[in-house]
Amino acid sequence: MGLISRFKEGMSKTREAFREDMNLILNRGPAVDDDFWDGLEEALIVSDMGVYSATTIVERLRSEAVRKGYRDAYDVLEALNDSIAAEFPEGAEGFFDEPCIVLFVGVNGSGKTTTTGKIAKQAKDAGRQVILGCADTFRAAAIEQLEVWAERADVRICARERGSDPASVCYETIERGEQDGADLVLIDTAGRLHTSADLMRELEKVVAVVRKRANLPVKLVLVIDATTGQNGLQQAREFNDALDLDGVVITKLDGTAKGGIAVAVAHYLQIPVVKLGVGEGLEDLKDFDARDYARSLVGDFAAE
Ligand SMILES: Nc1nc2c(ncn2[C@@H]2O[C@H](COP(=O)(O)OP(=O)(O)OP(=O)(O)O)[C@@H](O)[C@H]2O)c(=O)[nH]1
Ligand SMILES: [Mg+2]
Incomplete structure (x- = not known):
């Protein structure tokens, strides 16, 4: 198995658990209401992101949802990756490159x-x-x-x-x-x-x-x-x-x-x-x- 697929495979348990949680929420309908936000936050916490980062991610998405006019839960989930990625400070690239x-x-x-x-x-x-x-x-x-x-x-x-x-x-x-x-x-x-x-x-x-x-x-x-x-x-x-x-x-x-x-x-x-x-x-x-x-x-x- 290649490096990337091994990584994806390793992370698949986290991903599946998250997807199951989200599907339970989405089964109720795609409305972006308080239950949705609470459910999303909980699912993020369970994936071991920690309460504080999960809260920050959800808050960022909430204000974005208003600002950008997300219509439903799928719009929010589409933006979720970016919101998680925003948690990581720059500096990884080329970290070992200089002497x-x-x-x-x-x-x-x-x-x-x-x-x-x-x-x-x-x-x-x-x-x-x-x-x-x-x-x-x-x-x-x-x-x-x-x-x-x-x-x-x-x-x-x-x-x-x-x-x-x-x-x-x-x-x-x-x-x-x-x-x-x-x-x-x-x-x-x-x-x-x-x-x-x-x-x-x-x-x-x-x-x-x-x-x-x-x-x-x-x-x-x-x-x-x-x-x-x-x-x-x-x-x-x-x-x-x-x-x-x-x-x-x-x-x-x-x-x-x-x-x-x-x-x-x-x-x-x-x-x-x-x-x-x-x-x-x-x-x-x-x-x-x-x-x-x-x-x-x-x-x-x-x-x-
Ligand atoms: N599956 C997996 N095993 C790893 C990985 N990195 C290290 N290991 C294993 O974890 C065990 C401990 O790795 P080491 O590199 O000896 O850890 P260490 O921090 O130097 O350990 P100490 O010097 O005793 O404190 C070894 O059996 C490694 O093969 C990894 O990314 N994946
Ligand atoms: Mg060692």
């Missing part, structure tokens, strides 16, 4: 190492000079795991033995990157719970060292597992409060009914979703497109 140092952060098992490897591969294929840094010196197999990805992507890697200071590994990675003329430095960090004060402080320290030593712009990317649903929003808030994030990658969209979390995170944090993980393989990484994403989430009522 930069990127740190991937997130809770345990969210897909940081996998995403680091996939992005390395994409960049290498595009002719970039890439180096990976393994700042996960905590987990036993972390170094070997990133080494496998470095080999697959055919890029260099800087790692030290387990238990080393992650900030020093970053320092060394940047130094080596400089020597190699690397224009993309990708640093994988250890998974940590956003609720663990000690580990969050450690990460703040790592970021401070990187910023100080950096010869290129530094970008902090949070990796969120879509299947965690609304907990992903809490993670995003805590990581953003501690680090001031630049972008978000949403992973595991190949098998979830919780794709709405991307909307919630983008809405609350006002940071771009920069890539989507749609599988475990080297190539399973998709560029983010707001309208595409909206369409996969709620379907396309206009097309029917």
Whole structure:
């Protein structure tokens, strides 16, 4: 299955659930009344967009409905994709294109190492000079795991033995990157719970060292597992409060009914979703497109 169809397939549960909810409402008739708006809002909330973004989307549509004179529920649903897409701030396009140092952060098992490897591969294929840094010196197999990805992507890697200071590994990675003329430095960090004060402080320290030593712009990317649903929003808030994030990658969209979390995170944090993980393989990484994403989430009522 191709990347796009895998993504569409993964999101199909969200889409079908939404369509079922909407069909129940539309069966009563196409009138755009209070029941319709309430039903629409509820259906959006159930897709894991979060109450606040669902409310914003519905309010935007409501005022548009008056302004543009939508005649019935189908007119509204036709405009729904645009309204969802409007929740995503700009900045996804070309996020990794300029020379930069990127740190991937997130809770345990969210897909940081996998995403680091996939992005390395994409960049290498595009002719970039890439180096990976393994700042996960905590987990036993972390170094070997990133080494496998470095080999697959055919890029260099800087790692030290387990238990080393992650900030020093970053320092060394940047130094080596400089020597190699690397224009993309990708640093994988250890998974940590956003609720663990000690580990969050450690990460703040790592970021401070990187910023100080950096010869290129530094970008902090949070990796969120879509299947965690609304907990992903809490993670995003805590990581953003501690680090001031630049972008978000949403992973595991190949098998979830919780794709709405991307909307919630983008809405609350006002940071771009920069890539989507749609599988475990080297190539399973998709560029983010707001309208595409909206369409996969709620379907396309206009097309029917
Ligand atoms: N289906 C699917 N699985 C994924 C995706 N991204 C990562 N995984 C899987 O999720 C698991 C965890 O991925 P890792 O990349 O090791 O996650 P991590 O955040 O580095 O984990 P820690 O370093 O332990 O915190 C692995 O089994 C990956 O193959 C994705 O987009 N889709
Ligand atoms: Mg990892």
